[in-house]
Amino acid sequence: xxxxxxxxxxxxxxxxxxxxxxxxxxxxxxxxxxxxxxxxxxxxxxxxxxxxxxxxxxxxxxxxxxxxxxxxxxxxxxxxxxxxxxxxxxxxxxxxxxxxxxxxxxxxxxxxxxxxxxxxxxxxxxxxxxxxxxxxxxxxxxxxxxxxxxxxxxxxxxxxxxxxxxxxxxxxxxxxxxxxxxxxxxxxxxxxxxxxxxxxxxxxxxxxxxxxxxxxxxxxxxxxxxxxxxxxxxxxxxxxxxxxxxxxxxxxxxxxxxxxxxxxxxxxxxxxxxxxxxxxxxxxxxxxxxxxxxxxxxxxxxxxxxxxxxxxxxxxxxxxxxxxxxxxxxxxxxxxxxxxxxxxxxxxxxxxxxxxxxxxxxxxxxxxxxxxxxxxxxxxxxxxxxxxxxxxxxxxxxxxx
DNA sequence: TCTGGGGTCCTAGGACCC
DNA sequence: TCTGGGGTCCTAGGACCC
Numbered sequence: 001x002x003x004x005x006x007x008x009x010x011x012x013x014x015x016x017x018x019x020x021x022x023x024x025x026x027x028x029x030x031x032x033x034x035x036x037x038x039x040x041x042x043x044x045x046x047x048x049x050x051x052x053x054x055x056x057x058x059x060x061x062x063x064x065x066x067x068x069x070x071x072x073x074x075x076x077x078x079x080x081x082x083x084x085x086x087x088x089x090x091x092x093x094x095x096x097x098x099x100x101x102x103x104x105x106x107x108x109x110x111x112x113x114x115x116x117x118x119x120x121x122x123x124x125x126x127x128x129x130x131x132x133x134x135x136x137x138x139x140x141x142x143x144x145x146x147x148x149x150x151x152x153x154x155x156x157x158x159x160x161x162x163x164x165x166x167x168x169x170x171x172x173x174x175x176x177x178x179x180x181x182x183x184x185x186x187x188x189x190x191x192x193x194x195x196x197x198x199x200x201x202x203x204x205x206x207x208x209x210x211x212x213x214x215x216x217x218x219x220x221x222x223x224x225x226x227x228x229x230x231x232x233x234x235x236x237x238x239x240x241x242x243x244x245x246x247x248x249x250x251x252x253x254x255x256x257x258x259x260x261x262x263x264x265x266x267x268x269x270x271x272x273x274x275x276x277x278x279x280x281x282x283x284x285x286x287x288x289x290x291x292x293x294x295x296x297x298x299x300x301x302x303x304x305x306x307x308x309x310x311x312x313x314x315x316x317x318x319x320x321x322x323x324x325x326x327x328x329x330x331x332x333x334x335x336x337x338x339x340x341x342x343x344x345x346x347x348x349x350x351x352x353x354x355x356x357x358x359x360x361x362x363x364x365x366x367x368x369x370x371x372x373x374x375x376x377x378x379x380x381x382x383x384x385x386x387x388x389x390x391x392x393x394x395x396x397x398x399x400x401x
Numbered sequence: 402t403c404t405g406g407g408g409t410c411c412t413a414g415g416a417c418c419c
Numbered sequence: 420t421c422t423g424g425g426g427t428c429c430t431a432g433g434a435c436c437c
Contacts, residue, residue, distance in 0.1 A: 016437095036405080043405045045437090058437080064402045079407095104408085104437050188435050221411060222434090245409070252405060287429085297404070303430060338406090 005169035006122050007113030008238065010144040010152035011093060011129060014161045016106035017046035020085050021075045023138050031073055038062050038074040041252050041335075045077055049161060082106075085137065092132050096125055099238045107156075109149050111238035126164045148234035151175070153185060172232040177204035184229050191226075194218070206230040243344070247283060249273040250338030256295050257334045267320045270339040275313035278341055279370055284309035285341025288319040292327070293336035302327065309345050313369075314362040316341065 013019070017035040022028045032051035036044040042062035054069035066072055086105040093100045096119055099111035112125050119125045126143035133141050144155025145166040152167075155175075159165035167175045180202060182192045194217055200206050207230040214223035228234065249270045257263050267290070278285060289303035302323040310316065320339050 041403090041405080045405075059405080061402060061404060067402085077406095106437075186435065190434060219412075246407090248407065250406060289430095299432090301431060305429065336405090340408095 003113040004116055004122055006145050006147050006166055007111055008146055008148055008152040009110040009112055009122060009126055009129075010146075010149070010156040011108050011110065011126075012142050012144075012153075012156040012160070013089065013106040014140040014142060015046055015048050015052075016085075016139075017077060017082055018048040018051070018075075019139050020082060021078075022048060024081070025075075028073060028075070032056065032069050032071060033073050033075065034062070034065055035075050035077050036062055036065075037076065038066075039254055041254060079105075085139075088137055089133055089139070089141075092129060092136065095132075096129060099240060101238045101240055101242075107153075109152065109238045123164060123166050130162075130164070147172070148232075149236055149238070150185060150229055150234040151232055154179070154183060157183070176230070176232050177202065177207070179203045181206055184226075186222075186225055186229065191218070191222075203230055243346075244281070244283065245344060246340055246342040247274055247278050247281070247285065247344065248289075248338060248340035249277075250291060250336060250340075252293075252336045253334075257337075258331060263324065263334060263337065264321060266337050267324060267339060268317050270337060271317035271320050272313045274339050274341055275311055275316050275366060276370070276373070278311040278344075279347075279366060282347045283341070283344040284311045284347055285316075286343030286345065287341070288316055288323070289338075289340040289342065290320050290323045291336070291338030291340070292324070292329075292334060295333035295335050297335070299336075300327075303342075305343065309343070311341075311347065311366075312360070312362045313366055 018033050021035055022033060030050060031048070032054060033048040034044045034051055034056055035046040036042055040063060044056060044058050044060045044062060044065050046058050047056040047060075047065075051065075051069055051072055054072070056065045056069050056072060060068075062074065082105050086102075090100060090102060090108060093108055093110055097110050097112050097115045099114075101109040103109065112119070112122050115125060116122065119128065122145045126145055130141055130143060133139055140162040142156050142159040142162060143164045144152040144157070144159055145164065146152035146155050147167070147169045151172065155165040155167045181187050181195050181200060184203065184206075187195070195201070195206065198209070198213070198217065200209060206226065209230075214226050217223075218226065251266065251270065253266075257266065285306075286309045287303055287305045289301050291299065291301050293299040304319055304323060306315075306319065316339060
């Protein structure tokens with residue numbers, strides 16, 4: 001059998017985090033449920049369909065969600081649970097095709113062009129996947145079936161909840177034209193209002209405009225992207241494994257931080273988390289970035305590229321401290337801090353370098369921490385104290401603890 | 402109604418090199 | 420003593436996605 005005209009599936013789990021929580025705790029079923037942080041600065045990450053009936057949406061501030069739905073039940077997110085659930089669901093997808101590209105914990109593209117002889121048409125495969133996920137994981141998902149990734153993703157949104165929608169290769173314009181530009185991937189608030197200024201609200205209007213008229217307002221890359229999605233073109237393949245480009249951790253505080261000691265303590269915790277995740281996934285980072293958001297929401301980043309990549313928490317922390325101190329802040333109220341490592345290399349690629357290095361006690365300390373975590377669980381090991389970052393300039397001894 | 406945490410990609414300017 | 424054009428790397432910020 002030849003390759004079908006609509007070989008691409010986009011599978012999107014319905015209200016994923018909320019559905020997993022409701023499955024785990026039957027007392028939550030049928031109730032308006034929000035997964036998120038209930039605090040004053042919290043937001044909703046996912047809402048059950050019962051909560052959506054009250055207008056509760058993801059990314060909505062929790063205070064507002066509670067006003068919209070006073071009986072809303074909040075559950076704090078448990079990402080480890082969603083991660084293992086995600087692996088199980090992707091495992092089901094992988095039985096139908098090796099070409100599975102995960103976009104996030106709750107959605108994936110599948111290229112089933114080579115699977116039709118064994119499993120039936122793409123729509124039949126979509127239904128089989130949905131049945132398996134429902135039977136084995138007690139979760140609902142929606143599937144878009146289309147000639148390419150853009151269209152499949154749009155279709156899965158229109159298929160929700162708990163449905164399948166196919167966009168036939170000869171019916172692309174009928175599908176796209178009536179959609180609002182805000183439905184398109186890559187059109188957010190800014191782009192939508194800029195398009196509205198050009199009198200463009202529907203995809204049909206965007207399509208009629210053509211790329212030339214868009215360049216002035218959006219720059220070449222963005223204009224080309226908009227024109228492409230308006231045509232319904234997309235020649236990107238389904239790529240199973242994209243290596244990560246960045247590992248980051250950040251935190252918004254219930255109350256703004258002002259004291260340097262508090263700020264350094266948080267930078268240490270964040271550097272620790274980033275280090276742990278880099279070592280777990282076998283990455284070292286060349287560039288370290290800190291992110292600082294002030295009480296007025298103004299947000300800045302500062303970064304430094306190191307001569308040698310690292311996954312050592314103490315080095316991440318020392319760099320974060322230097323970047324922070326270079327800001328020369330005094331008494332600023334800080335709402336959020338973040339630490340990120342980018343320019344990632346796999347640890348294996350740098351192993352050769354390591355052989356020549358002198359013994360590194362910080363690395364040994366991290367290894368010991370990792371070992372304890374592995375044996376006793378994640379929350380067990382906490383750093384006892386914040387160490388001052390190394391003084392710049394001369395130091396008497398190397399590797400002092 | 403004040404706005405999370407994890408990411409990706411793009412732009413633009415400056416340094417530096419040939 | 421003045422000055423080209425291209426390429427690459429680094430830094431900072433911003434839009435966007437789930």
